[in-house]
Amino acid sequence: MGSMFRSEEVALVQLFLPTAAAYTCVSRLGELGLVEFRDLNASVSAFQRRFVVDVRRCEELEKTFTFLQEEVQRAGLVLPPPEGRLPAPPPRDLLRIQEETERLAQELRDVRGNQQALRVQLHQLQLHAAVLGQGHSPQLAATHTYGASERTPLLQAPGGPHQDLRVNFVAGAVEPHKAPALERLLWRACRGFLIASFRELERPLEHPVTGEPATWMTFLISYWGEQIGQKIRKITDCFHCHIFPFLEQEEARRAALQQQSQELQEVLGETERFLSQVLGRVQQLLPPAQVQVRKMKAVYLALNQCSMSTTHKCLIAETWCAARDLPALQEALRDSSMEEGVSAVAHRIPSRDMPPTLIRTNRFTASFQGIVDAYGVGRYQEVNPAPYTIVTFPFLFAVMFGDVGHGLLMFLFALAMVLAENRPAMKAAQNEIWQTFFGGRYLLLLMGLFSVYTGFIYNECFSRASSIFPSGWSVAAMANQSGWSDAFLAQHTMLTLDPNVTGVFLGPYPFGIDPIWSLAANHLSFLNSFKMKMSVILGVVHMAFGVVLGVFNHMHFGQRHRLLLETLPELTFLLGLFGYLVFLVIYKWLRVSATNAASAPSILIHFINMFLFSHSPTNRPLYPRQEVVQAMLVVLALAMVPVLLLGTPLHLLHRHRRRRRRPTGRKEDKAGLLGLPDASVNCWGSDEEKAGGLEDEQEAEEPTVNVQVESFHRRTQPVHRHCSQETCLSSIPRRSLGPLAVGHRQPLTQFLSL
């Protein structure tokens, strides 16, 4: 891992890939992860590119894979993760994979279909058996006992020709929630010319498609009359009932049904065994195939970004590659093209565009670099704020968190995660919340560690203070010297210790905040003032650090004028106003004591008056001639503002004008510099973000307005960068540090005072 101070040097590399070896070369480069391809066919739509057929084949395969994956998941099985090294397969293997997958998919579809059909059949048989098995005996008994009179009408019809009055039966099964409705409808429609008995099955049957158990109601309807029969059939059709033929000689029928259903269950068992075999083969085949096809698709997409040379013998690719990796790149190309007997070439070409930013990180620095990149990825070879963020981000968190006990818990939790990070169980966890915590384990570790330290300084352990050293405030001295007898104490509920009294204040607590403050009712007055001033000091220090980091940028890009026109004014403005505020704070801490506390100067009023150029008579100065000094500082700082805004643009304008006045000299230089005819195939990006070093080689034909606009863009971008650097380094507005630090303690204090 190189230094993280600034991003690495990245070069534009042109690759010449002979068509025979193009696929292997790109696949090899993909495995190594050395390059980023630039799209040379940006003007061509995705459907007109060279390798679109292959990409489409891969996508169809992926569709089949999705189907197989769904089937596996439906069966409740889990796909094992792919193991081992799986490079993209050569194109001729794609056919084999395709065939195998298609065959598996077809088999799976067939088996599933068969299984469905069998289950439906089984369900029917089971229903039939159940219907027959139900003893609707009273009805049958009633019909049997009459014996011969079975065929005689039960009612003596008043006359007229009658239909066939034999008793007929309809037997079937209906879903339980429809049964009452069916019964009512039958009664109303057939006007009593039927006898229906409904009975529920003892055990539920599984629905063939959904697998849910349902208890069916079987019914036996005895009726007479053909028309009634038709009505009944229509009604039962409506209700989607299953109707089975009903005969009195049940026994043989039932035995036959039993046998049939047993056979069917055997066949079903066989089918399901075969299905699990197929699924097993899918489990074996699918994961590596998915990885391989995805890689193959990626290779073809990369190849689509290359352009064809005029002789159609090789592909030209333009890639960004780290300068350090160039030898490795050339070796990889040599190796992979040697197999085909051709040779691929890579050489570096100059580029006008800004290369991408590459910062190599390890697992520790990766999370901090991620935080910094979330605010904005730095420009090419700009100073990287991440190494400083490793400490300042957890430190500023700890300033707000500041508790020994809670910090220790956080530290131990993060330590557990860090020590167990290589266990496979950790990486395989699916829970997103856990993944978030696990990804930030090093951040949590540092935050916990710093929180323990700031907790000691704030003197808070689970929001309670501890006396590691004896307190610096003596209550007894105050009591003795002010005559605080027990009677006096009983009369007054609140009394204040006065540091003016001898022996009351014995010196500052050596490590942190004195524990007496946790017992005081006015602890917030002291702590608020302390934390606000602390936030200001920390904030100013951070911002000054950010401005100083900018110096490295200006030196590296050769823009020394910015040192004078930007860094100096920025530092003057920052330190002249807010650095002076820090000075006032520290001066007051050191020089103003309790002797004249009543007339102690207020820094806030002084600071406000400084900007308003006014004077408060009740506020005494901190040092002689303070107003003069302050006036000078404000004028100086305000004078820096136009320098900041106009300095660099005017300087660049001046330089541009100076260049235009010598046109002849420049033309020759231009020809010599750009001797190669447009080395890059895709070079004229109208990027505003050109690397500063190329400034001097720009075309001199630009209109004045353009220069102004461009330099203004370049002016605001560094401000952006500064803002981002500063916001990275002091990622919380410094004013909110105080209240957040105070707020930590309040809830527990409230809770304990209940």
Add this chain to the structure above:
Amino acid sequence: VRVRRPARLTTLGARLLRMRSALPSRGPENLQRPPLGPASRLGIPRPAMTAHSFALPVIIFTTFWGLIGIAGPWFVPKGPNRGVIITMLVATAVCCYLFWLIAILAQLNPLFGPQLKNETIWYVRFLWE
């Protein structure tokens, strides 16, 4: 009632002298040996009120963080991560030292004292001293 002079930061030696002279001379005699409260018979350890110097903690902590921030980087082994580790050491030393320094400076010359409830005063007076 004798009044303390404010503490000042000049040269180290002068600072020490001034510290010693600026400290109160322990006031009336009864402060040297505070009257033992009822808790002393129970053997409960009591933190005694002692005078805290300013110079000693400054020396100790400046040395401590100075060792970490200035001497530490020399001992970091050579390797790919050397730059990051040195940055971390220096940044930690600066941040932590500054934080501690602000805490002690803020309490050097207090302008007002803690306001305590009468129960707390009674408790602290007879249990801490």
